[in-house]
Amino acid sequence: MLVIALVAIAGAGAFAIAASNRVKGSPAQTAAAYFDAWRRGNVSAMERLVFQPPADFSVRHRTLSDQLHVESLQLTPGQLRTTGEQAAEVPFSGVRRLADLGDWPFDSTLRLAVRERTWKVLWAPETLHPLLKDGGTLVLEEVETSAAELVTSEGDKIPNDSYAEAYLDPLKREFEHVNYGWSLVSKVPGRPDTTLLHREPEANVERTTLSRSVQAAAARALDGTEDSTIIVIRPSTGELLALADRLGESYSAVRDVFPPGSVFKTITAAALIKGGLDPAAQVGCPGTYQIPFHRPFSNDGEVDRGVVTFTDAFAYSCNTTFVEQATTRLTGEELSRTADEWGFGRPIATGIGGTCGTVPETDDLDMLGADVIGQGEVVTTPLCMAALAAAVQSGTWRSPRLLSEELVRRIDGTPHEDVQMDEGVVAALREMMTAVVDYGTASESGLPEGAAGKTGTAEVEGETPHAWFIGYRDDLAFCVFVRNGGSGRSVAVPIAARFFNGL
Known part of the structure; x- marks a missing residue:
């Protein structure tokens, strides 16, 4: 009877050790949950899936969307790849629709690993967008114009060297009012700024009677x-x-x-x-x-x-x-x-x-x-x-x-x-x-x-x-x-x- 009891105790201990070493979830489940929360804009749910998220995790996501005037986000995950015994990654593509500039596609990678016996997202700024790596920022800048354009009665440009400029140029001031265009600019410390998207301001077009x-x-x-x-x-x-x-x-x-x-x-x-x-x-x-x-x-x-x-x-x-x-x-x-x-x-x-x-x-x-x-x-x-x-x-x-x-x-x-x-x-x-x-x-x-x-x-x-x-x-x-x-x-x-x- 004593032998049987000892065996039972030993078996229970082995089961407890095995259970305590078991990894929760899978990389596929964690990635799917993260992408789903991101699509829904549920930043809190995303944050719970990240290992040691930065204190400003939520702020970064909301600020980027607000500053760039993001209207919608599409995410398309690729095939999950194993990169180690307890590491994996999912390449993905995304499209942010900006209110002022239209669709803006990007590609990035979601990295995952086992931390504290749980599959977690290893988040970095480039997860949000690759250009945020190395301290990079994304800025939406207004481009202002007050110019007016005078056109012919047909809506065409005034012919070049028309000899009407002395009358048309001063007349443009009558129709000037401020219009705005936009530029999406990538700023990385130590590098020249890069314009990613640009929309010129619309000129105020007025028709003349000129043919x-x-x-x-x-x-x-x-x-x-x-x-x-x-x-x-x-x-x-x-x-x-x-x-x-x-x-x-x-x-x-x-x-x-x-x-x-x-x-x-x-x-x-x-x-x-x-x-x-x-x-x-x-x-x-x-x-x-x-x-x-x-x-x-x-x-x-x-x-x-x-x-x-x-x-x-x-x-x-x-x-x-x-x-x-x-x-x-x-x-x-x-x-x-x-x-x-x-x-x-x-x-x-x-x-x-x-x-x-x-x-x-x-x-x-x-x-x-x-x-x-x-x-x-x-x-x-x-x-x-x-x-x-x-x-x-x-x-x-x-x-x-x-x-x-x-x-x-x-x-x-x-x-x-x-x-x-x-x-x-x-x-x-x-x-x-x-x-x-x-x-x-x-x-x-x-x-x-x-x-x-x-x-x-x-x-x-x-x-x-x-x-x-x-x-x-x-x-x-x-x-x-x-x-x-x-x-x-x-x-x-x-x-x-x-x-x-x-x-």
């Missing part, structure tokens, strides 16, 4: 011609389709005024027609005409064309005809009032400012004679002359604009309402401007069929004259101006022809 194709054609038409500008307007809406400005010395095609020369005869003709002069009326076009008891005026080269129709006098740009007819039929007040009707008396609201010019009233016949042919005290902007051509084409004067009507109101104030022009005057001006291109001063110049216009050469004391050409074709109205360029026919008209050929 990509029209702006490009206008800019290329000016290539090689200094101190020049071409402005193109859509007559049916007043939209600026092109604003190419190469004027030097900080001159502006929309704000600075110049003597218009014979393009102003369009307004003088409007005043005379409204006053009763028929475009078919026979008028004299002598080489020189002297206002009785006042100064003389001459045609270019003192060309004497004898008696012609008023339309022909406009087509050939007879100074003498216009001086004689205007000084005998019009007053300075009537000329000024007509100019006001065709834009001079109305504010222009483009979104980039602008003015039309002035036609002062005068009782001096010498000054009136000079004014009616665009000399004297008359001054205007290329912008205003483009709007004049647009009004002839459409029969309605509209304030030209570079932005939507809503934005123009915000920046420049409420534009003047559209004004219907006298139908009879408009019809006559269209025929007269067509004659200029058909057989007058802009004929045989390469302009396309259907074009109409008026040339101008504005004298400048002591300097080369300014060259002008205004006109329209279909729903495009334009003004070409070359400061101190010379003759409108020889300098400005070819630019218009190049523009149309470039469309």
Whole structure:
């Protein structure tokens, strides 16, 4: 009996020793439990599976998720590998979805070992992400911009070398407000920072009325011609389709005024027609005409064309005809009032400012004679002359604009309402401007069929004259101006022809 008892006691002791040496769990079970807790964001459960976790274990996990704006985490364990009698590892891949940068994949390894007779996770910072090894940190940095981008009416980029930059660059400030982008940056002591993910801030995009194709054609038409500008307007809406400005010395095609020369005869003709002069009326076009008891005026080269129709006098740009007819039929007040009707008396609201010019009233016949042919005290902007051509084409004067009507109101104030022009005057001006291109001063110049216009050469004391050409074709109205360029026919008209050929 004693022997049996001793054997029983010995057996119980051996069982107790074996039970006390038994390892709890398995590496596969511990790894699965850890990944499951990590997916659920249960950091406390994760921490219980780690051997001697650092005091800031929970803080590290939560801080990384908060600072990087992690929205979700996917984990995909690989095949468990035994690395020793009581050691194993599980390679795994993960994808963190960052709210600001999208999916961010990574690969790491979960290491396990038996500690205190239990399978435990041997945690290190690189378990959370490999780039956290050796004191590395991951930082989400804001990238700030307040830039605005102006685009064409089609939403395209403004063509390069468009000659519109002087207007567009200052305009961008009207639309600047702060936007943010993001960069995810890895920082490891002793190494250069590494950008892992990046999202540029979105620029504030605003559409202008500029047409990509029209702006490009206008800019290329000016290539090689200094101190020049071409402005193109859509007559049916007043939209600026092109604003190419190469004027030097900080001159502006929309704000600075110049003597218009014979393009102003369009307004003088409007005043005379409204006053009763028929475009078919026979008028004299002598080489020189002297206002009785006042100064003389001459045609270019003192060309004497004898008696012609008023339309022909406009087509050939007879100074003498216009001086004689205007000084005998019009007053300075009537000329000024007509100019006001065709834009001079109305504010222009483009979104980039602008003015039309002035036609002062005068009782001096010498000054009136000079004014009616665009000399004297008359001054205007290329912008205003483009709007004049647009009004002839459409029969309605509209304030030209570079932005939507809503934005123009915000920046420049409420534009003047559209004004219907006298139908009879408009019809006559269209025929007269067509004659200029058909057989007058802009004929045989390469302009396309259907074009109409008026040339101008504005004298400048002591300097080369300014060259002008205004006109329209279909729903495009334009003004070409070359400061101190010379003759409108020889300098400005070819630019218009190049523009149309470039469309």
